[in-house]
Amino acid sequence: MEIASILQRLKITALNDMQQEVLAKFRPQQDFVLLSPTGSGKTLAFSLLIDGLIQQKTAHNPQVLIVVPTRELALQIETVIKDVIKGFKVLCTYGGHDTKIERNALKQAPAILIGTPGRIIYHLERGNFTPEHIHTLVLDEFDKSLELGFQEQLAHITGAAAQVKQRILTSATALAEFPDFLSLNLPIEVNFLDSKDNIPDIRFKKVISPAQHKLKALFKLICSQGSKKILIFCNHREAVDHISELLDSRDLIHDVFHGGLEQRDRELSILKFRNNSNRILLTTDLAARGLDIPEIDLIVHYQLPSKEDAFIHRNGRTARMKTTGEVILMLKPDDVFTYLPENTEELLLEEDYELPPNSPYTTLYIPFGKKDKVNKIDIVGYILQLKGLEKDDLGVIEVKDNEAYIAVKRKVASIIIKEGSTGKIKGKKVKFFRT
Structure with a gap:
């Protein structure tokens, strides 16, 4: 070896x-x-x-x-x-x-x-x-x-x-x-x-809100965090979908991840969160472990799990590889969870915050990949020969067996789709699609 x-x-x-x-x-x-x-x-x-x-x-x-x-x-x-x-x-x-x-x-x-x-x-x-x-x-x-x-x-x-x-x-x-x-x-x-070495360095804070104002408090919290990468945990997929509806109504780009989605949609949600095409992911405990999601700035527990093990696994998505992480607990005034850290600082959300900026990236895909002998270098070379495209316009590229996903600046996505869908990569006629 x-x-x-x-x-x-x-x-x-x-x-x-x-x-x-x-x-x-x-x-x-x-x-x-x-x-x-x-x-x-x-x-x-x-x-x-x-x-x-x-x-x-x-x-x-x-x-x-x-x-x-x-x-x-x-x-x-x-x-x-x-x-x-x-x-x-x-x-x-x-x-x-x-x-x-x-x-x-x-x-x-x-x-x-x-x-x-x-x-x-x-x-x-x-x-x-x-x-x-x-x-x-x-x-x-x-x-x-x-x-x-x-x-x-x-x-x-x-x-x-x-x-x-x-x-x-x-x-x-x-x-x-x-x-x-x-x-x-x-x-x-x-x-x-x-x-x-495995004890994560996590800073805990809490937001106290009555049940009827909890969704509003979450929205304020999201806005207060600017461009941070945020993973929001809920106990049920219905809560995930409810929050998603709110963010949709405010044009905040995000994705959802839970067991009710088709497998391809689940994989795409994680991929886009990983490549920074979105900065907000709403999820159930399905994302608590076993996922490759690096560099999460903040974990929010919109709903807290009943068991401490689940709480620990959720928090394991941050403070990885000896980095520092931040976790915010959203609690009702009468909530009691014995596993929570004592003397947690309360975060007050007293003002109205501006909407956070959406990620400058979006994700395009082409319907061929490793099995077609296509690699990242092929894709980068093809895109950069298009008129007006620069290296900084490209983000993370993931090439899978039968397709490839390319994070690109939103401002050039339409150009790539229009101008890039006329040539060939490795002898195959290329066509770009939006995810």
């Missing part, structure tokens, strides 16, 4: 203490339990372990099975795995994705299979892959899977892959005991839950 080249591909300078300890303590064929907070780098840690376990002589079925509780986490892991491990096919399967595409991909013998419990069982029961060659099973965010009620599905999967020699479990919270269906072999545990 060439750690230096992997770090270079990931654009990081060194492994953190947790990742180094994982590599130091891991022993093949002894089961492994990693306990570490959300955002601490667990995915990279177990990806490095898999890199050392995967075998060059691949069978016609997966060698490694990674089971995750959510589609978004599956997609994030796929990205990291592909950056870390080269020369092996990786397939991501999840609910909402086309089963025919997945069935065809499984015929091509992926060495590493990543998926949500229900979709993995779907393929197992139909014989789209057999588990007999799987030597490593990873149950990522195991606590979240149990919380979401996947215990029966996990028991089914682990029973079907009984010949597995290596189990790796990760969790962001400590478990009092493991379910009966897991029979761990001399498990090694690395626990960084209480590590000082």
Whole structure:
């Protein structure tokens, strides 16, 4: 394993203490339990372990099975795995994705299979892959899977892959005991839950508002924050949609993210928040972990969860990689949540604030990507040859298998759509669309 080249591909300078300890303590064929907070780098840690376990002589079925509780986490892991491990096919399967595409991909013998419990069982029961060659099973965010009620599905999967020699479990919270269906072999545990390095540096503030004025208070709060990047948590998707209606009425660009959306819309919401096409994301606990959303300036709890674990996971979206984060709690006068920090400073919203500026970027897409041999350099070169376009007009570009998303300055989006939809990239006629 060439750690230096992997770090270079990931654009990081060194492994953190947790990742180094994982590599130091891991022993093949002894089961492994990693306990570490959300955002601490667990995915990279177990990806490095898999890199050392995967075998060059691949069978016609997966060698490694990674089971995750959510589609978004599956997609994030796929990205990291592909950056870390080269020369092996990786397939991501999840609910909402086309089963025919997945069935065809499984015929091509992926060495590493990543998926949500229900979709993995779907393929197992139909014989789209057999588990007999799987030597490593990873149950990522195991606590979240149990919380979401996947215990029966996990028991089914682990029973079907009984010949597995290596189990790796990760969790962001400590478990009092493991379910009966897991029979761990001399498990090694690395626990960084209480590590000082993993205690986030978060500044808490609170806004007190009666229930009937809470939405108005939230709008004032958003306006008071200027151009900060804000993630707003609600307990229910109905609250997300209600806030979204308010922001729409004030022409504040934002996106929503919850389980009621189609998968493509969910992925696009996160992508646009990540590339700064919008600065406000309204979400449920679905975004509390397993998402790649860097550089969030502020987390707002419009509604607070009943359990402390959920509160901790939400806050894990900020103050990552030893940065400082800010969290604002929106409370009614009679609210009591025993897990909240004491003596939290109250933020008074006494004036009317100007509307915050919308992001100067918007996102365009073209309907081809990596499978068409198109990369970022191709896209940048094509756009910059258009008359009047400059490098500063382009933002973050993400190239996926079958499409590419390009953040561009709003002022030039129409020019790119009109002038750019007449040429070719890699021999393919190009057409730009708005997201």
